[in-house]
Amino acid sequence: MIETGRLLLRQPTEADVAAPPAWLSDPEVMDWLGGIEPPAEVVRLWLEQWERFPTGKFLVERRSDRALVGRVGANYYDVETWQRSPAGEPELGWALAREHWGNGYATEAALAVREWLRAPRLVSLIAPGNARSQRVAERLGARPEQTVALPGHGPHLVWVHPR
Ligand SMILES: CC(C)(COP(=O)(O)OP(=O)(O)OC[C@H]1O[C@@H](n2cnc3c(N)ncnc32)[C@H](O)[C@@H]1OP(=O)(O)O)[C@@H](O)C(=O)NCCC(=O)NCCS
Known part of the structure; x- marks a missing residue:
């Protein structure tokens, strides 16, 4: 638990x-996350x-x-193949229910998880057209490095977080 x-x-x-979060059925949120799954x-x-992985996603x-405003947490990737791997590097991701956008919650939660993770290297993978998510990465001081x-x-941009 993190406060x-x-x-x-x-x-x-x-x-x-x-009782799954309602945003998992909302295309406006899920279209950026690969679409709606059950x-x-x-x-x-x-x-x-x-x-299976060192950590995971917080509600x-x-x-x-x-x-319940959203979820923020880590996936783990092999950075050669960009396949998920428990031995890989952490990637910090965020998603909020549509009615909770515009309050700074994603940035606030991501900062807290980043501090909690204490990873030597932390990235966020963001689709080039996902302007709102890129603004979260910018507010967190991350920099786009490669596609x-x-x-x-x-294609996804690799945003690298400050150490
Ligand atoms: C990406 C996503 C989480 C961003 O949500 P968001 O609400 O824009 O981001 P934050 O929670 O950081 O809020 C920042 C906004 O709140 C505003 N805000 C209001 N009060 C604030 C406060 N106290 N502190 C910080 N920001 C505040 C900021 O000005 C900013 O608005 P702006 O971008 O219009 O300038 C959201 O759009 C989403 O869930 N998208 C779908 C899923 C997705 O794309 N996930 C990422 C995949 S890579």
Whole structure:
């Protein structure tokens, strides 16, 4: 569990598999994440990631009313092939329910996870057309370094976070 000024970050649980976050069914959010998949299966995958990989994705709740605003956390990639690998490097990602965009929650949560991870090298993979996500990376002080072909997801910019 991680706390910030406005947010509480927690690991997903079986209860979230039973009642998946509504944004997993929202194309405006999911089109940037490879499209809509069955929500319960997505949450099940998050649980498995926490088992198989060094860390995983946190669900982000607003402390004032416990509203579920999004998810922020790490994937792990082999940086030669850009396939997921538990022995790979962490990649920090974020997504918020549409009604919670524009409040700085993604940046606030990502800063907290970045501090918590303490990774020697941390990147974020962002599609070139995803302007809102690129602004989050900029606010975090990350810099675009190269474009890579993310298998199944097309070209993505590799944003490198400050050490
Ligand atoms: C990418 C995504 C998380 C960005 O959400 P966001 O709300 O724009 O980002 P933040 O939470 O950092 O909020 C920043 C915005 O809140 C505003 N804001 C308001 N109050 C703020 C505060 N207290 N602190 C910081 N920013 C604040 C900022 O000005 C900024 O708005 P602007 O970009 O219009 O200038 C969101 O668009 C999303 O979920 N997209 C779909 C999924 C996705 O693309 N994920 C990333 C894949 S790489």
